[in-house]
Amino acid sequence: MLAEMGLFVALAVLAGVLGTLMGRAVIGTTKWFQRLKAPVLLKPALGAFGVGLLAAVVSNDVLGGGLATINEALQGHLGWQLALALLGLKLVATALTVGSGGFGGVFTPSLYVGACLGTVVGAVAHFALGPGAESTAAYALVGMGAIFAATMQAPLTPIVMIFELTRDYQLILPLMLGCILAVFVARRISPRSLFQEILHQQGVVLGHEAEVEVMKRGHVADLMLPPPVTLSEGTVATEIRRVALDEGRSPFVVDDTGAVVGWIDADLLAKRVLHGDVPADAAARDLMTDVQLALLYPTDTLAGAMLASARSSAEVLPVVDHERRLVGVLRRGDLLAHYSDKVLGEQEEAVHMHTTGGAVHGHEVGLGKGMILDHIVVGRRWAGRTLADLALRSQTGATVVEWLRGEAPLAIDPNAPLDHNDVLAVVGTREQILAARRMAPTRPGVPGAAPR
Numbered sequence: 207m208l209a210e211m212g213l214f215v216a217l218a219v220l221a222g223v224l225g226t227l228m229g230r231a232v233i234g235t236t237k238w239f240q241r242l243k244a245p246v247l248l249k250p251a252l253g254a255f256g257v258g259l260l261a262a263v264v265s266n267d268v269l270g271g272g273l274a275t276i277n278e279a280l281q282g283h284l285g286w287q288l289a290l291a292l293l294g295l296k297l298v299a300t301a302l303t304v305g306s307g308g309f310g311g312v313f314t315p316s317l318y319v320g321a322c323l324g325t326v327v328g329a330v331a332h333f334a335l336g337p338g339a340e341s342t343a344a345y346a347l348v349g350m351g352a353i354f355a356a357t358m359q360a361p362l363t364p365i366v367m368i369f370e371l372t373r374d375y376q377l378i379l380p381l382m383l384g385c386i387l388a389v390f391v392a393r394r395i396s397p398r399s400l401f402q403e404i405l406h407q408q409g410v411v412l413g414h415e416a417e418v419e420v421m422k423r424g425h426v427a428d429l430m431l432p433p434p435v436t437l438s439e440g441t442v443a444t445e446i447r448r449v450a451l452d453e454g455r456s457p458f459v460v461d462d463t464g465a466v467v468g469w470i471d472a473d474l475l476a477k478r479v480l481h482g483d484v485p486a487d488a489a490a491r492d493l494m495t496d497v498q499l500a501l502l503y504p505t506d507t508l509a510g511a512m513l514a515s516a517r518s519s520a521e522v523l524p525v526v527d528h529e530r531r532l533v534g535v536l537r538r539g540d541l542l543a544h545y546s547d548k549v550l551g552e553q554e555e556a557v558h559m560h561t562t563g564g565a566v567h568g569h570e571v572g573l574g575k576g577m578i579l580d581h582i583v584v585g586r587r588w589a590g591r592t593l594a595d596l597a598l599r600s601q602t603g604a605t606v607v608e609w610l611r612g613e614a615p616l617a618i619d620p621n622a623p624l625d626h627n628d629v630l631a632v633v634g635t636r637e638q639i640l641a642a643r644r645m646a647p648t649r650p651g652v653p654g655a656a657p658r
Contacts, residue, residue: 210331210340214380215387217327217345218352222391224323225316225356228297229400232312235305236404246307253306257299267292268299271314279321279346286329286342293322312400316354324349347372348380352388359392359399361385426511427504429544430525430534436460439467441490450475458524458532459490465530466501468494469520501526502536512541579607580639584628594620602641604634 239249261269265288275292278284300315302308327349328342351364365385369378396403437446437457449457450472459468470493478484484493500514502525515523515538525534588596598604608631609616616622632642 213331214384218384218387219391221352221388222356225353226392226395229357231301232304233403235301239306249306250308253302253308256302260295268295272318276321279325280343282341282343284325286326289322289325293319316357317350320350320353321346348384351381352384355385356388356392357400359389361389424508426502426506426525426536429540430536433532433534437490439491443488459494466524466526466532469499471495579633582630584624588624589626590623592621592623598642602638604632604638604642606630607633
């Protein structure tokens with residue numbers, strides 16, 4: 207009945223909340239057992255004792271995977287009072303088992319909790335709508351899919367799985383509605399699924415999250431520099447021209463309390479001076495740029511600072527305290543350097559290369575953990591010398607792993623002389639590769655002639 211769709215919506219919302227609660231219970235219990243000062247082998251025993259106590263005091267239906275209870279729910283034989291009690295008990299039992307390091311997972315428990323939740327909502331439907339309502343088994347089946355979808359934040363898997371099991375076209379609409387809406391609710395409560403949260407707690411960053419996560423871990427205080435000399439609002443034009451034009455920097459302007467009120471763009475000021483648009487009696491307040499200045503705090507993340515820098519035309523952003531007083535500056539170049547080191551240098555990199563006879567031509571190959579493979583073309587300065595003479599490893603830390611002459615690979619003989627236009631494949635960090643290239647100037651236009 208159309209009126210039942212409202213009950214399926216309520217079931218989906220409850221599933222989204224319970225699925226998230228189940229994940230948080232597992233994470234929270236895991237943290238508690240990790241902090242517990244007890245032998246490692248004793249922790250699963252404590253979890254098992256808690257589950258056994260629940261079974262002895264209330265019901266042994268909380269033990270195991272609970273397939274018998276799920277079958278009763280799917281046949282409509284599970285009472286709603288027992289289902290309501292088992293719903294809460296299974297949440298606690300699952301958290302104790304998984305959190306203590308015991309054997310088990312969350313797949314079957316999520317189906318168990320979903321079946322119990324669906325049974326309770328199905329009982330409400332029969333009470334409100336009478337015998338014409340859908341069977342409690344249908345509610346139990348949708349509840350199973352919705353809880354699983356909310357816990358894993360994966361709506362398609364339970365939809366396909368349950369439809370393949372039942373082949374019931376009449377159930378597909380409430381099933382899709384329940385699973386998708388449950389995930390929608392779960393993501394509003396927690397942006398990560400249970401497994402993603404577990405990986406996050408262990409310090410594992412997924413590939414698509416790596417760049418943002420690295421920048422979120424750093425703060426502006428880590429990269430900011432001491433504050434430069436500022437100008438007051440009443441500073442005269444001659445002093446401003448000395449600072450902005452002669453020293454080539456864009457100064458910040460502060461008021462009488464020391465709060466930053468704006469900045470003077472040195473490039474824009476130079477253009478105005480050339481056009482004669484700067485009056486002799488102009489003060490700093492008159493020459494400030496109209497572009498709004500982005501203010502950073504030392505506690506801001508570097509991810510937020512990168513966003514502010516991207517939206518600002520200023521190369522240097524002010525770092526202020528809560529009274530807007532200047533405590534430091536953050537340079538865009540330092541941000542980009544940090545991003546390059548932490549994201550491009552330390553994260554695993556995809557390997558894309560073209561090979562000819564085993565050589566890498568024109569492509570830097572990321573080997574992960576900051577190591578790269580690149581090549582150096584031997585110039586006239588190195589021609590006739592040997593690898594032993596150059597001592598690249600001791601001088602720069604870079605290592606030669608391949609030696610090509612034309613298309614033919616040669617044995618790496620440290621005492622053999624190098625020929626002009628030989629290609630050396632070198633492994634090291636970017637700094638080491640650049641240091642090796644500085645030792646080997648090559649003719650313009652040859653790959654490797656200029657550091658990338």
